[in-house]
Amino acid sequence: MTQDSALEKIEDIEIRLLLEAIYYQYHYDFRNYAMASIKRRLKRAREQLGFATISAMQEGVLHDPTVLSQLLGYLTVQVSDMFRDPRYFRALRERVLPHLRTYPSLKIWIAGCSSGEEVYSLAILFREEGLESRTIFYATDINHDALQAAESGIYDLDRIQQFTENHRAAGGKSSLSDYYRTAYGKASFDKTLRQHVVFSDHSLVTDAVFGEMNLISCRNVLIYFDRPLQDRAVGLFVDSLARRGFLGLGAKESLRFSAHADGFKDFAREERIYQRLDR
Numbered sequence: 323m324t325q326d327s328a329l330e331k332i333e334d335i336e337i338r339l340l341l342e343a344i345y346y347q348y349h350y351d352f353r354n355y356a357m358a359s360i361k362r363r364l365k366r367a368r369e370q371l372g373f374a375t376i377s378a379m380q381e382g383v384l385h386d387p388t389v390l391s392q393l394l395g396y397l398t399v400q401v402s403d404m405f406r407d408p409r410y411f412r413a414l415r416e417r418v419l420p421h422l423r424t425y426p427s428l429k430i431w432i433a434g435c436s437s438g439e440e441v442y443s444l445a446i447l448f449r450e451e452g453l454e455s456r457t458i459f460y461a462t463d464i465n466h467d468a469l470q471a472a473e474s475g476i477y478d479l480d481r482i483q484q485f486t487e488n489h490r491a492a493g494g495k496s497s498l499s500d501y502y503r504t505a506y507g508k509a510s511f512d513k514t515l516r517q518h519v520v521f522s523d524h525s526l527v528t529d530a531v532f533g534e535m536n537l538i539s540c541r542n543v544l545i546y547f548d549r550p551l552q553d554r555a556v557g558l559f560v561d562s563l564a565r566r567g568f569l570g571l572g573a574k575e576s577l578r579f580s581a582h583a584d585g586f587k588d589f590a591r592e593e594r595i596y597q598r599l600d601r
């Protein structure tokens with residue numbers, strides 16, 4: 323064994339021990355996340371937070387909760403966008419909403435909502451389609467900083483051009499500028515968009531089902547889990563969906579290899595929208 327591969331092996335052991343420590347001390351469970359990306363991100367955290375080794379970082383996090391909040395910033399990926407992959411939102415608008423429209427009240431779960439871009443996208447879409455007033459949106463994540471940002475609905479102004487293009491490509495029926503005001507280099511989204519939204523802390527790894535959802539949008543979250551953990555999360559979705567409810571995933575995600583694949587049918591294959599089978 324070369325010296326490099328011996329060091330690599332030690333670092334693997336240290337990473338596993340660190341993830342156990344975080345779980346036992348704080349109940350955040352990253353032990354079954356896709357290992358290659360966890361390793362990359364923890365190495366970056368070690369360098370940037372100034373720890374000599376992963377073991378030193380473990381000692382740090384066990385004794386200092388502020389290190390945990392810093393580490394959560396590395397362990398969870400917060401990239402998001404409004405109307406991200408506009409085709410998904412167009413398919414919701416044109417194909418899913420005609421079904422949802424037949425219900426007197428609606429529950430929508432945005433699992434892994436990050437800093438809220440997906441939440442505001444859905445609230446705007448539902449408002450444009452006249453469904454907002456009968457809908458409750460549950461927006462959940464494990465990252466508190468992200469949830470706080472989501473609740474504030476404030477984004478850097480330099481992101482607005484992309485948001486606007488995406489909104490248009492998603493078939494937007496209004497002007498995005500109707501929904502925000504600008505000041506000091508920021509765009510602040512209209513707080514009435516949040517009046518039907520409940521933000522809460524919920525982990526797809528350690529927490530239980532949410533009942534009777536008509537649509538669950540969980541995009542670009544499962545990609546960070548290993549296969550058994552993806553199965554657990556999709557199992558939660560099966561149990562949380564109303565009969566013939568919809569599940570939307572990210573553009574690079576699919577149910578094709580899921581243990582629960584036979585509980586769903588492809589509804590909009592390209593846009594990764596599935597419908598729970600009625601049985």
Ligand SMILES: C[S@@+](CC[C@H](N)C(=O)[O-])C[C@H]1O[C@@H](n2cnc3c(N)ncnc32)[C@H](O)[C@@H]1O
Nearest residue numbers: 398399402434436463464465525526527541542
């Ligand atoms: C890349 S963002 C996706 C944001 C948004 N859904 C989108 O597609 O733009 C992934 C989010 O999943 C959240 N996340 C990671 N592990 C989670 C878990 N176990 N339960 C719930 N959310 C989780 C992260 O904190 C992060 O906000």
